[in-house]
Amino acid sequence: MRPRPPNRRSLRFALCVALGAAVLGLQWLRTAEHGVVGPIDTEGRRSAAVATDEFTVEVTDVRVTGTVTDTSGLAPQPVEANGVWVVVWVRVTATGTTLDATSAELVMADRTTYSPSLWFRDALDGDTAFPAAVPVHGAFVFEVPEDRLDRPSLALTHVGGADPRLAARATVGLGIDAADVAGDRSGVTLTPPERRPEEAAEVVRG
């Protein structure tokens, strides 16, 4: 058999390499399943309300403290943190239907996530209901090792409903800096979540 001219052979070789690279490149472009069905994120900062399709969340205050007191019990006792408590006061307004199940997380800059402490009845948790169009004030309480507290954000996801896929999630940068961490460490006393229908107009106007 007559050998093929070398330039044609190298052309085929180059074509194979190019196709191999294209396969790898297209694989890299493939979206992970989490990216297809995961929550739809809306990001914002502490200074302004962050609006998703299903709710609006506004961080009204953030405190880093050593003790938290819950007033719901008969004899309120301050609870010390193994690290620090990060108390995040929010105003959440459901804009569509009532939110019956939410998931709150404190997300650090390195994506390490913390879930709220369940020790305080006055704090907001995943079972707090947010009625439609009624702003609710309350606090999420997180316990975090002090050295891990690095540019945290509050991520609030509506996980209720029949299908948790493509849930609405708001991520609010808390803007905590070293001064906040080193500053006033006096204890925080929680108050129960409060519904404030009179503020509904204010939230809608945004």
Add this chain to the structure above:
Amino acid sequence: MFQGTCPASPVEFLFVVQHADADPRRSRLLPADPRRRVGIVVATGVLSVVALAAVVAFGGLEPADTRTGSLPPGTELDTLRYRVTPLCAEIGRGESGPEVRIRVDVENTGSEPLEVSHIGQTSRFVLEPGGTELAGPPPSLRLVRHPNGPVTRLQPHMPEAAVLSLPVEDSGQLEGPTDLVMTVHRSERISASGDGAPLWVRGALVAGSVTLPLDGG
């Protein structure tokens, strides 16, 4: 090696046909030139060293499951999702009957909250002598610093002194045994369907087995 006496195998037969004039005692695999032979040996050695270095650079080979022997109390067991150090065990009385309480130091070493149920899922508890496995309801966890607070999740990188409470359905199981063997499996991450969040399950490898004297039995 081809000895040239009996070309029985097809390979040797082929060799004979194609190189009938070559010295049949000469190896077909290595070149005749001694310098090229040395070159091949050196190149093989260098390649082996490079391959070994590459394995080391990528973390080495996973150690075999050698820690199945029993370890003393206070040994830290690393599941790659959390670390647990069983310290001592005692028989107590819980709300719903007798229970075995295990004092542990535990830390979530991952980057997400760890469900306490995962600790129960990756651990097995066997009473010795007798070999009775406590396979009842899953253990619950309470923190020593706040024993009244419910704990369903451990937060990342937060070492905790805790008590694992293991309900015992048949109190007769606790008559006789003097030791509790806690065997902890490695955690294994699988990708789940639904919202795509990863799921942690019990792996096949054992992180270790600790024998704790059972007090109050």
